[in-house]
Amino acid sequence: MGGSTVSETQGEAGLERPFNLIIAGVGGQGNVLAIRLLGSALLAQGYEVAVGEVYGLAQRGGSVASHLRFWKGAPRPPKVPEGQLDILLGFEPLEALRLLTQYGNPGTAVLVNADPVLPIGALLGKFDYPDVSKLLERMRGLAQPVVTVDAGSVSRELGVPQAMNTVMVGALAGSELLPISAADLEAQIDLLMNERVRNVNHEAFAAGVRAAVKAAD
Amino acid sequence: MKETTKNQVLLMGNEALARGILEGGASFVAGYPGNPSSEIIATLLQTAADLPVHVEWSTNEMVAAEAAAGASFAGLRAAAVMKENGVNVCADFLATLAVTGVRGGYVVVVCDDPGPLTSSNEGDARLLAQALEIPIMEASTPQEAKDMTRWAFQVSEERSTPVMVRSVSRLSHGRAGVELGVIPEPSRSAEFDTEHPLLCLPSVAAISHPLAHDRLRAVQKDFEDSIFNDYEGSDAPELLVISSGLSVLYAREAVSTLGMGDRVGIAKIGTVWPLPEGRLGDVLRRSKRILVVEQIEPFLEEKVRARHSDLAGELGDRDIYGRRSGHIPETGDISANTVADALAAIMGGGRRLNATFAEAASEIKEDLPLRDISFCRGCPHRASFWAIRTALELDGRNGFVAGDIGCYGLAAGPTGYQQIKVVHCMGSGIGNASGFGVLRDMGMEQPVVAVAGDSTFFASCLPGLINARNNGADVVFVVLDNSVTAMTGFQSHPGSSFGPRGEPQEPLRPETVCRALGVETSVYDPVADVKRVSEAVYDRLQRPGVQALVLRRTCSTYEDRMRMGSSAVAQVDQEICVGETCGCDRFCTRVVGCPGNRWDAEKGKAYIDPDFCNGCGLCVELCSWDAISLTEGGE
Amino acid sequence: MERGLGRLKKEVLSHWLCTACGACAGLCPYIVTLEDRVAGVGECRESDGDCFRFCPRTGPVEGEGDSGLHGDAGYGGPVGSYESTGIARSGRRSDGFQYGGAVTALMIRALRDGVIDAAVLTTMGKTGPKTITATTEEEIRACAGSKYAVAPTVSEVNRVRRGFGGRLGVVALPCQVTALRKISEAEGQEASGTIALIVGLFCTWALTQRGWGALLGEEPGPDDLGRVDIPPPPADVMEVDLRGERLSLPLREVKEHIRPACRVCLDMTAENADISVGTVEGREGWSTLVIRTKVGRELVERAGSQGDLEREELDQERWRHLQDASLGKKERAIASAEVEGDMEPLPFLLAVSRVKEQIQR
Secondary structure (H helix, E strand, O other): OOOOHHHHHHOOOOOOOOEEEEEEEEOOOOHHHHHHHHHHHHHHOOOEEEEEOOOOOHHHOOEEEEEEEEEOOOOOOOOOOOOOOOEEEEOOHHHHHHHHHHHOOOOOEEEEOOOOOOOHHHHOOOOOOOOHHHHHHHHHHHOOOEEEOOHHHHHHHOOOHHHHHHHHHHHHHHHOOOOOOHHHHHHHHHHHOOHHHHHHHHHHHHHHHHHHHHHHO | OOOOOOOOEEEEHHHHHHHHHHHOOEEEEEEOOOOOOHHHHHHHHHHOOOOOOEEEEOOOHHHHHHHHHHHHHOOOEEEEEEEHHHHHHHHHHHHHHHHHOOOOOEEEEEEEOOOOOOOOOOOOHHHHHHHHOOOEEEOOOHHHHHHHHHHHHHHHHHHOOOEEEEEEHHHHOOEEEEOOOOOOOOOOOOOOOOOOOOOOOHHHHHHHHHHHHHHHHHHHHHHHOOOOOEEEOOOOOOEEEEEEOHHHHHHHHHHHHHOOOOOEEEEEEOEEEOOOHHHHHHHHHOOOEEEEEOOOOOHHHHHHHHHHHHHHHHHOOOEEEOOOOOOOOOOOOOOHHHHHHHHHHHHOOOOOOOHHHHHHHHHHHHHOOOOOOOOOOOOHHHHHHHHHHHHHHHHOOOOEEEEOOOHHHHHHOHHHOOOEEEEOOOOHHHHHHHHHOOOHHHOOOOOEEEEEEHHHHHHHHHHHHHHHHHOOOOEEEEEEEOOOEOOOOOEOOOOOOEOOOOOEOOOOOHHHHHHHOOOEEEEEOOOOOHHHHHHHHHHHHOOOOEEEEEEEOOOHHHHHHOOOOOOEEEEEOOOOOOOOOOOOOOHHHHHHOOOOEEEEOOOOEEEEOOOOOOOOOHHHHHOOOOOEEEEEOOO | OOEOHHHHHHHHHOOOOOOOOOOOOOOOOOEEEEOOEEEEOOOOOOOEOHHHHHOOOOOOOOOOOOOOOOHHHOOOOOOOOOOEEEEEEEOOOOOOOOOOOHHHHHHHHHHHOOOOOEEEEEEEOOOOEEEEEEOOHHHHHOOOOOOOEOOOHHHHHHHHHHHOOOEEEEEEOHHHHHHHHHHHHHHOOOOOOEEEEEEEEOOOOOEOHHHHHHHHOOOOOOOOEEEEEOOOOOOOEEEEEEOOEEEEEEHHHHHOOEOHHHHHOOOOOOOOOOEEEEEOOOOOOOEEEEEOOHHHHHHHHHHHHOOOEEEEOOOHHHHHHHHHHHHHHHHHHHHHHHHHHHHOOOHHHHHHHHHHHOOOO
8 A cells, every 4th residue: 555645635734634543343452552552653743633432331342433633733623524534444344344334435445354243232143243255345335445454363373362453553554554654653652551561562563564565465 | 641742642631631630739539430530530549649639439429529528628629520410419519519619729520421422311511500500611622621620720719619620521532632731739738717617508598699699700700801712713704603612623623624714703612601791792793693512402502592682782683503493403412514514504515425425335334233232251240130030030020120320230231131121320229119119009019129239339329228128118129249330440439349549448348238227138149159149039029128139249351450360261062062952042142142152153052262251150050051161271 | 833932931931820830941041940930031942842842731732633631731521531540548657648648659669660760759848849859769758748839840850851861750730740741742652761650649729839938927947847738618727737736727818829820720630640649538548549541550550469559449429529529620710711811811721711612510
C-alpha cells in the first residue's frame, strides 16, 4: 500500500478535514491500548487529537469501537462522523463489517484480523456465525482496499495471544497509511506500556509490520 | 501521565476532571463507582497517593456528598463525584446543602450518559441542578473540563454555594491533548466554625431560602464575564447555533463539513445555569434564526425561549429550532451529522451522502447478528442464576426475580436465563420484593426472589431489607457476593478484602449484617455448591418471611487480573460427550452458555478453550454425563 | 408431531397434573427432581424424546390400537386386566411391616430366585420419601411401610438403568407403574437394566412432602413416623404414630394437602403392574393381591410354595368392594377433569373425561 492516501484526501499542509480511524473489535481485545498508542504518537507529532471510546459493558463480550481523529485546528468531537471513515482497523471480522456499514465510504481502507470471536448468541445455538469469507466479500463490496492480517496466529506464535492488538498497530504502521513513521509509533510502546510487557510488544509490532509488507506484495 | 513535545498530554476527560480537582485545591474527594464517572476517583487514588488529599469510594453517592460536605464545612475544598443517577440518590442532601451554603469550595462532578450508552436511563443532571438550586457548568473538551473544575472551586468558595460541573460519556471517555496547570500547595487546616452552624431546619427555612437565591444571583453575575462562554462566527450570521458541552464540538464540526462558516455562528455556553441573562440577550440579538443544540433535555432551549419572550418587544420575532421543532431528536445520543442534518433542513443544502454505499450498507447491516453481552467465563453469577432458575421451576408457582444494577443485572437477558423480571435502581430489588411479599391476602401466589450484589447491598439494600423483615414479607433475598464492585471496574467496597488502593482490608460480611437484623442467612459457593444452592433456594421459597442466602465467590475476571484463582482448566472427554443426541442436545454449550465452553460442529462434541477457561468447574457440576472434568494445567 | 421436552412441559410437566413419578428425569440434564417435585430447566430441541414417551400422562403411543396399557393410559375394566386375585400375608411376622409384609416377601423371593438382581424401593429420607436401589435382603426389609407421600421413583430407575447390566424389580405407585410399563415395553427384553418385575401399590391419593410438615407442625425425620392409617368410616381421621405418640388428624385438614395431580388419577390398583398389592379391610396383617401377568403369577406361586407367603382366597364381597372403590376413584377423577379441563383444556384432562363413555357399572 502506498503512503499517499493521507495527502490525497486531506490536502497538503493542514488536514482541514480530520483524518478518521476506527478500531472495531470485541471487549478484551485491547482496543484501548492500541488507540492510545496511535493517539499519543500523533499528539507527539503536533496534531490535534481526539480519541473516543465506549466503556462499561464491553468486558462482558459486547462490541467495542474506538474512534481516533487527528487534524490541525480548533477542537473537534471524538466521534467519527458517519460516512467519513478513512481507515478501519478490524480486530474482529464481524465487528469490522458492522463498523464499516455504519461509518464507511467506498474509499475506506480496511485492515482486518480475520479471527472470529463468537458472540454468545452463536454459542447458544441461536444462529451460526457468518462465513468469514462472506464477511470479507461484503467488506470488499463496500470499500477498497480490504487487507487481511493474520494477527491472531502471529501473536499466538509469539506466545502472547493478548498482543494481537499490537500486531495490528504494527500492520497499520507497515501499510504506511498514516503520516507518521513506524519508529515514531513504536516509540510509544516504551512510553505507555509496563516494563514487563515492552519486549514482547516490540516483537509483536515488528511482526505486524512484516505482515503488512508481505500482504502488499 | 507522560509529557509530549507539545507540552500536552493525551488525557481522558475523566483524567482531566481529576486533574482539575487537584488544581482546584481539593483536599477531599468522595464518590461511588458509576459509569461514565468511575475513572475520576480511580485516577485520583493512584495519582494523589502521595498528596495530602483524602480520596475514598464511599458506600453510596449520598454518603459521598455528605462526607465531602463535612470537609467543606471544616474549611477545606472538597469534591463529590458521580454519574447522573448519583445525583438522584443524593438529591435530598444537595437540596439542603444549597440552603445552608458551603464553606470550603464544594464541587459536584457529574457525568451524564446520553444514549444511554451504558446506563439504565437517560437522565440530564442539569434539570436536577436547577431543581436543587445549584449552579452548573458544562465542559466541552478535556482541557476545559480541567480548567472549568478549577474555576468552579473558586466560584463555590467565593459565593458559598455548591457548584456542579457536568460532563457526558463521550467527553469523559474521550481523549485529547491537555496542557497541565499547577497543583497548589496545601495551606489550610481543617476546622469547623461552631459560631456559625449550618442548619437546614423549619425554624430558619424562611430566612435561608432567600439567602440562597442571593447567592445564585451573585454567581449569575460571575457567569456574565466567564471565559467559558464564547462566540465564533460573523457578527450577524444567517443562523445562530446556541450550544453547550460536547454539542459545541458537534456544531463546529457540522458547520465545517457543510462549509457554512460564513453563514452560521456558534454561541458557546459553558455556564449553563443560572444563565447569564445579559450575555444571552447579546447572543439573541445576532440572528433571527436560532438552533439550540445540547444534550440531553431541551434545558437551554427552554431558557432561550423564555429569554426571547422577555425581550420580544425589543427584538421582535425569532425562529427558534431545536428539540421542540424536531430538528434535534428528543432522545438518544447525537453526533456532528445530527447537527449537519438540522442545519441543512433549516438552511438548505446538505451532507454529501454516497447513496449507493448507504443502501448497500444498510442491507448488510440488517443481516449482521448482534453481539449480546454475557457473563464472563467463570462468572459466579451464571451458576447463581442457574440455581435460582432451577429452584423456581421446581417450585412451579411462576415465581420470579426482582433485581437491580450491576453485572448480575445481565440476568434479565439470555446470559442469566432471563430470570430478572424487574429492575430499576440500586437497591430497588429488595425494596420491590418488600412490597410483593405482603400481597398474599390480595391473591398473590407467586413467590419472589430479590437479588443484589455485594456492593449494592451495602450501598442501598439495608432499608429495604429492614422493611421486608419488619412487615413480615415473604421474600428470598439472595446476595451475590463476588468481592468487588465489578461492572464499573472492580473497585473496592466495604465487603471487599482489599481497600481502594489494594491494601488488605477486613471485609464486612453481608451475612453478619443480615443476621444482626434477625434474618436467617446461609452462605454458599454458588459454583462449587450449585446443586445445593438450588435446593436451598427451593427450600427457602417454601418458608414464610425473609430468608437470606449469600452466594460468595470472587469475580472470575477480577481473579484473572490479580492472577489469583486456580490454574485448573476444564476438559471434555470426547468419548463420553453425548453431544447433540437425545439425552443432551448440547446442554453445556447451548443452554448453560459459558463462553469458554465451545461446540465443535464437525466432531459433534463440546470442548473447552483452555486459553479462555477460568477453571471454575460449573460445567463439571452440571454435565449429567460426567463428561467434563478439571485438570491442572496452563501457566 | 413434536414429542419432546417442549411438548411435555406444555402438556404435563409445567402443570399441577404432573405426578412427579420421575419417568422423564434421570435421562438427560434438562429435567431435575427435588423432594416430590420434577421440573424441566432449559429447552431441549429433541423432537422424539424418551421423556415424552415414558410419561404416564402422555397416553399410549399414538396410532396404536389398544396398547394394553390401562390406568392413566387407558380403560380396561374397573381394576384393569388381571389373571387372578387373592389375599396373602408374610410367612414371617415382625415389627415395621404395616400391611402384611407381602411386598417385602415378594421382593426378597424375587432376589433370591434371581428374577431380579436389584430392587428399587422407597424408604424414608431426611426430609421425606427417598428412592434407593437395594441389592441385599436387609436393604429390602429396611424399606417396608407406607409413606403417604411420594418420591420421583422412576428417575432413580432411569439412573440405575444407565450403567447396570442386570435386571431390576421396582415397587411403585400406580402413576410410576404406568411409566415403568412404558419403559419396559419400549426397551424390550435384551436391553440393559431390564425392568423384570413391577409390583404396584394400591393408592387413593398421596400428600405433598411439605404438606406433612404443615399437618404435623414440623418436618418428620426418617425415624419419626410410624404407622399411618385411615380407619374405615364413620371415623373421619387419619391416625399417625409420631415418635410413639398416636395423633388423630382430621381427615378434612389432611385432604387439603393432597397432591393436585392425584385428583385426576384414574388408577387405584396400579393396573399396569405384574402384581398389585393393597390392604384387606378388616383383616389386619393381610394384603390383597391382584395378579396380572405370567411374571407375577409365577413369583406369587413360588413365594407361596416356599413359605414366604401365606395365601387365601379373596371373598366375593371384598372383591366387589374393591371394584367399587376403584371405579369410585375413576369417577371422581373424571368429574375433576371435566371441571379443570373446561378452564385448561390439557390433553390428559380431556382423555380422562372421555373415559366416562367407556365405564359400565
